[in-house]
Amino acid sequence: MSEILDDMDSRPGSTTSLLRTIVGIYVRELGGWVSVADLLELMDALGVPDPRTRTAIVRVKKKGLLVPETRDRVAGYRLVDEAVPMLARGDRRVYYPRSMSADSAWCLVSFSIPEENRHLRHQLRRRLHWIGCGTVSPALWICPAYLLEEVEEILAELEVREHATVFVTERPRVAGPLAAAVAQWWDLDEIRGHHEQFLTEHGPDGARAMDAVISPREAFSIYIRSIDTWRIVPYIDPGLPADLLPPDWPGDDSSALLHTLRARFSGLATDFVSQVTGTRIDNPGRDAIRPLSGSARP
Structure with missing residues (x-):
């Protein structure tokens, strides 16, 4: 599902x-x-x-x-x-995107799926990619250990758990610099591109956030479009340790922009949704919902 x-x-x-x-x-x-x-x-x-x-x-x-x-x-x-x-x-x-430190644990996923189920092999690789796993080899994938639960869920949902072995381990040892291996396991250019797209498209909104007077309707538009652009980033970016990434990595800047946009626009955006639907929402993520006075909507 x-x-x-x-x-x-x-x-x-x-x-x-x-x-x-x-x-x-x-x-x-x-x-x-x-x-x-x-x-x-x-x-x-x-x-x-x-x-x-x-x-x-x-x-x-x-x-x-x-x-x-x-x-x-x-x-x-x-x-x-x-x-x-x-x-x-x-x-x-x-x-709440997570990130690894230099001594964080890693997760390795090894699998061998029979040829008659190669469609499941394709689905498994696709879904491992979409939770931020890197490819050591076609049948060996790697990710931070905090993604272990999501890995297990994917294996169970695709009914391929019996064909996979999952390891939790210390920092991998490779022949050369680990940063060079990481650059082969993950498409860092693709991940960087998503961060930079978010910064380019929504950085001006972040600059306006400090002192602009904005209506709830406009805040809603800014907020939804920013979250819509950002939502891919924490899926394909697993939060690798800073010492294994290029020194000009844009991850911290894009995360800071996200927090700025949320702080400035999410409340007004929620007010707009409350106005449109006739249902008062305190804040996304909370359970308190109450009808607006005089509303005839369900």
């Missing part, structure tokens, strides 16, 4: 990706249900016209994230139960 729900292939900035970002941040806080009209209005704040949003809703529904449900004669969508733990795991990744 997680492979269907964890749609990492949606391009950040696309209509489908923006819709998923809104769903991921707010629908749990709305009691797990949102009306079609409210989704259309929220997407309109991002400059997305209704026809494109409706198409994206269909795509997200096909991915198994939402199911149609009418409440009090209002058409809407309910978040599927299986999505809740996936989104909670995503919260931890997106908002």
Whole structure:
């Protein structure tokens, strides 16, 4: 189920990706249900016209994230139960990215999947890549030990646990500098590119955050687009030790920008969602939800 729900292939900035970002941040806080009209209005704040949003809703529904449900004669969508733990795991990744120190433990994943199940081999490699694992060889992957639980979940969900051996170990020993090996195991240029894209696209918003007067609607647009760009970064970047990365690595700068944007815009963005839906949300991640006075919405 997680492979269907964890749609990492949606391009950040696309209509489908923006819709998923809104769903991921707010629908749990709305009691797990949102009306079609409210989704259309929220997407309109991002400059997305209704026809494109409706198409994206269909795509997200096909991915198994939402199911149609009418409440009090209002058409809407309910978040599927299986999505809740996936989104909670995503919260931890997106908002609280972890990083290794020089003495942190590592995880090695060795597998040998029979040829008749080569489609599972492809899925396993794809999903290991999307949680930040590096490739030592086609059948030997490496990651920080704090990703062990996610590795085990992937192996169990694909039903290939019997074909894999997982090791937790100290820092690997290689013939040359470990930093050189790390640069072969991970595509550091790709990871750097995502960090730099986030800094380039949203750095100006961070500069404005200090003293600009911004409406809740504008803050919502800035916040959703920034999280939508950022959400890929903590998945493909496993948080490698600083001594194994290039000295000009942009990871700290992009993380600092994320914190700046969240501090400045997330509260106003939540206010806008509360206004649109008629449901007061204190803060994403909290359970307190109460109807706005005079609201007739479910």
